[in-house]
Amino acid sequence: MRRLLAALLLMLSLLPALAVQPDEVLPDPALEARARSLSTELRCLICQSQSIDDSDATIARDLRILIRERLKAGDSDAEVKAFLVDRYGEYVLLRPTFAWHTLLLWAAAPLVLLIGVVLSFGLFRRRRIAEPAALTAEEERRVEALLARDD
Amino acid sequence: MIVELGHYALVLALALSIAGAALPLCGALVGDRRLMAIASPVSIALFAFVAASFAALTHAYLVSDFSVRNVVENSHSMKPLIFKISGVWGNHEGSMLLWVLILALFGALVAAFGNNLPMRLKALVLAVQSMIGTAFLLFILTTSNPFLRLVPAPVEGNDLNPVLQDIGLAIHPPLLYLGYVGCSISFAFAIAALIDGRIDAAWARWVRPWTLTAWIFLTLGIAMGSYWAYYELGWGGWWFWDPVENASFMPWLAATALLHSAVVMEKRDALKVWTILLAILTFSLSLLGTFLVRSGVLTSVHAFATDPTRGIFILIILCLFIGGSFSLFALRAGTLAQGGLFAPISREGSLVLNNLLLTAACATVLVGTLYPLALEALTGEKISVGAPFFDMTFGPLMVPLLIAVPFGPFLAWKRGDLLAACQRLFAAFAAVLLTIGVGLVFAGPSKALTFFGIALAVWLLVGSLSEFAFRIKLFRAPLGESFRRARGLPRAAFGMTLAHGGLGLTVLGIIASTTWNTETITTMKPGESVTIGSRIVTLDGFLPVSGGTYSGTAARFTVREGGTTVATLAPEKRLYQVQNMPTTESAIHSFGLSQLYISLGDVKADGTTVVRIYFKVMILLIWLGAIVMALGGALSLSDRRLRVGAPKPARAGAAVAAE
Numbered sequence: 001m002r003r004l005l006a007a008l009l010l011m012l013s014l015l016p017a018l019a020v021q022p023d024e025v026l027p028d029p030a031l032e033a034r035a036r037s038l039s040t041e042l043r044c045l046i047c048q049s050q051s052i053d054d055s056d057a058t059i060a061r062d063l064r065i066l067i068r069e070r071l072k073a074g075d076s077d078a079e080v081k082a083f084l085v086d087r088y089g090e091y092v093l094l095r096p097t098f099a100w101h102t103l104l105l106w107a108a109a110p111l112v113l114l115i116g117v118v119l120s121f122g123l124f125r126r127r128r129i130a131e132p133a134a135l136t137a138e139e140e141r142r143v144e145a146l147l148a149r150d151d
Numbered sequence: 152m153i154v155e156l157g158h159y160a161l162v163l164a165l166a167l168s169i170a171g172a173a174l175p176l177c178g179a180l181v182g183d184r185r186l187m188a189i190a191s192p193v194s195i196a197l198f199a200f201v202a203a204s205f206a207a208l209t210h211a212y213l214v215s216d217f218s219v220r221n222v223v224e225n226s227h228s229m230k231p232l233i234f235k236i237s238g239v240w241g242n243h244e245g246s247m248l249l250w251v252l253i254l255a256l257f258g259a260l261v262a263a264f265g266n267n268l269p270m271r272l273k274a275l276v277l278a279v280q281s282m283i284g285t286a287f288l289l290f291i292l293t294t295s296n297p298f299l300r301l302v303p304a305p306v307e308g309n310d311l312n313p314v315l316q317d318i319g320l321a322i323h324p325p326l327l328y329l330g331y332v333g334c335s336i337s338f339a340f341a342i343a344a345l346i347d348g349r350i351d352a353a354w355a356r357w358v359r360p361w362t363l364t365a366w367i368f369l370t371l372g373i374a375m376g377s378y379w380a381y382y383e384l385g386w387g388g389w390w391f392w393d394p395v396e397n398a399s400f401m402p403w404l405a406a407t408a409l410l411h412s413a414v415v416m417e418k419r420d421a422l423k424v425w426t427i428l429l430a431i432l433t434f435s436l437s438l439l440g441t442f443l444v445r446s447g448v449l450t451s452v453h454a455f456a457t458d459p460t461r462g463i464f465i466l467i468i469l470c471l472f473i474g475g476s477f478s479l480f481a482l483r484a485g486t487l488a489q490g491g492l493f494a495p496i497s498r499e500g501s502l503v504l505n506n507l508l509l510t511a512a513c514a515t516v517l518v519g520t521l522y523p524l525a526l527e528a529l530t531g532e533k534i535s536v537g538a539p540f541f542d543m544t545f546g547p548l549m550v551p552l553l554i555a556v557p558f559g560p561f562l563a564w565k566r567g568d569l570l571a572a573c574q575r576l577f578a579a580f581a582a583v584l585l586t587i588g589v590g591l592v593f594a595g596p597s598k599a600l601t602f603f604g605i606a607l608a609v610w611l612l613v614g615s616l617s618e619f620a621f622r623i624k625l626f627r628a629p630l631g632e633s634f635r636r637a638r639g640l641p642r643a644a645f646g647m648t649l650a651h652g653g654l655g656l657t658v659l660g661i662i663a664s665t666t667w668n669t670e671t672i673t674t675m676k677p678g679e680s681v682t683i684g685s686r687i688v689t690l691d692g693f694l695p696v697s698g699g700t701y702s703g704t705a706a707r708f709t710v711r712e713g714g715t716t717v718a719t720l721a722p723e724k725r726l727y728q729v730q731n732m733p734t735t736e737s738a739i740h741s742f743g744l745s746q747l748y749i750s751l752g753d754v755k756a757d758g759t760t761v762v763r764i765y766f767k768v769m770i771l772l773i774w775l776g777a778i779v780m781a782l783g784g785a786l787s788l789s790d791r792r793l794r795v796g797a798p799k800p801a802r803a804g805a806a807v808a809a810e
Contacts, residue, residue, distance in 0.1 A: 049393040094537030105522045109515035116507040
């Protein structure tokens with residue numbers, strides 16, 4: 001049953017894609033622009049990796065109309081998002097919130113970068129010490145003697 | 152009968168690959184030359200048998216043999232010839248067979264052209280290839296057999312998913328698999344080196360052409376997939392950060408890093424352990440990609456043909472190979488001798504920076520792709536990680552990398568002079584300032600970010616050309632002298648200039664098409680027009696269309712500029728009858744590097760239709776840049792230095808030449 005459902009959902013997401021419909025567009029261009037940019041941050045819940053801005057699924061259309069209604073009612077972008085998260089859970093956000101359960105997600109790249117930087121600095125430092133400090137006074141004398149012989 | 156022969160050939164291929172894995176390995180371990188010597192003929196025979204098997208399946212598709220389950224499920228007698236052929240790999244079983252075919256092909260290529268490899272190394276490399284082959288042949292034969300018969304045979308097939316009935320399917324998967332699976336060779340070389348406990352600059356020179364080959368195909372495959380999604384999925388996007396796209400992008404990032412670190416190893420005998428690790432990582436990410444796509448663990452726009460029950464098998468393969476190779480690495484990496492010394496500001500240092508940023512970028516894509524799966528499995532919480540996340544985390548890593556690209560080639564090995572590099576990049580600095588200046592004057596400070604992006608692309612383009620110009624002493628010596636120098640340059644030098652310049656073109660295309668993309672969504676009736684910039688787009692009317700297994704409606708649009716018709720476009724709405732699935736076929740017309748993109752919504756009875764018209768400025772540069780990058784790779788591959796067995800160039804000038 002779950003697979004059948006998944007297959008059906010997949011079919012839905014593959015329906016001819018034509019996202020924002022002309023009748024949805026708000027007359028106020030500033031508000032519409034906000035609606036569009038919000039739409040790209042929100043997931044079409046039944047699609048895979050599609051924002052409601054890209055998707056033509058019914059739920060995506062409903063959500064697009066919903067956020068436009070909230071914006072008209074004077075909600076801020078954050079309030080619109082909070083409203084949708086209350087309703088559909090964090091799954092609706094394409095950019096996860098920064099919280100304990102997403103700490104590793106957000107920290108991954110900086111962490112790898114940090115480890116990499118530390119490792120490569122270690123590489124240079126170890127080598128710098130190893131390189132010049134090697135000659136003892138005895139060796140210096142021998143080097144000079146060898147150089148003198150060449151002349 | 153032919154189907155059974157194909158099936159039998161596949162079973163024989165499994166037997167051969169087991170022999171090819173076990174015997175040369177034993178031979179290499181005990182030092183038996185006869186056992187090592189069988190690696191090459193076995194690898195070539197393995198390829199022959201897998202190819203025969205693949206040909207048998209293709210034949211079943213060509214003659215529409217509906218007694219074969221796989222053909223029934225994915226083909227139709229009315230399907231055009233090209234889609235009958237591409238349908239062979241447009242499904243799970245067939246695509247796995249293609250995967251193994253390409254694996255065997257690479258093994259056979261090493262066997263045939265690796266004559267100058269030390270016998271032991273060659274035997275070990277081919278044994279590792281055969282091990283991978285054994286695992287995947289077992290997988291195909293036990294869980295994904297394409298040769299199963301169906302009794303009674305239906306009279307007609309179920310047709311292929313309409314989205315896949317496209318020339319894109321004929322090209323994209325083979326290219327991508329050549330890239331994915333091609334990474335197995337550098338992996339096999341790395342494992343062989345670890346078993347052998349010996350690795351030197353010669354190893355890097357042998358491994359680089361194979362990595363480069365895989366990288367070229369991977370680049371083309373990803374670009375092709377992106378263009379396919381762009382025109383097929385109908386909303387004008389070209390990259391979605393979809394897990395399946397990420398699955399192909401991660402090996403690309405790792406392979407790019409590997410290409411650069413292998414240069415350091417070849418030239419300076421340094422970064423050995425890291426290069427080995429990268430070679431293992433790159434193929435591990437390819438395997439991970441295969442797992443993600445083929446196991447059905449993610450269902451996404453790409454995952455048309457998946458079966459979750461097979462996931463466990465691939466997961467076991469994944470664990471065996473990744474776990475095994477990392478264990479071997481942990482055991483043996485310490486024994487590898489460290490190589491040449493270098494200062495932080497040097498050619499090596501710049502390549503370390505390249506590796507650092509590419510690895511971090513790869514890590515963010517990896518974590519972003521797997522995190523939602525892991526979180527849901529562990530805590531049951533469902534989160535989404537989509538484009539906005541990747542834009543935020545991937546972008547900031549790319550900016551310093553792109554800024555650093557032109558510096559690298561101007562820094563000397565061991566100890567570089569950053570100030571001198573800056574002086575030589577004078578023209579690039581000037582071009583950047585000019586770009587930002589023009590942007591501020593004509594577009595105002597509100598567009599500052601855009602012009603920063605454009606300036607970055609200009610920096611890459613002029614910076615890569617500067618290096619080339621510097622090397623041939625353009626404008627500093629008579630033109631004849633410059634020409635003579637250009638002819639004397641190794642092809643790898645041209646290759647690097649092209650690859651870095653291609654990157655600049657892609658960046659330019661990305662920035663320009665996202666910033667100046669115009670989008671018009673409206674309802675139109677026949678006879679009505681809309682104005683897109685300087686052009687007028689008129690809907691003339693509708694025509695019925697049909698072909699293969701579909702029928703539908705095409706809308707005819709005429710584009711006029713200053714009264715003359717400059718283009719006609721015919722986007723379609725199709726219904727594939729067998730699968731009862733509607734699709735939209737967008738219509739695209741290129742104006743120079745920019746494209747006009749029209750896709751249709753539902754057509755009402757009175758002829759009113761919703762129309763989406765995009766004008767994508769310079770969007771072709773995105774893919775053109777990738778092609779230029781691949782071309783650079785190909786040119787570099789043809790350099791005689793990289794040709795397997797070519798003697799090391801002794802000229803001092805050539806040492807400056809490489810990336």
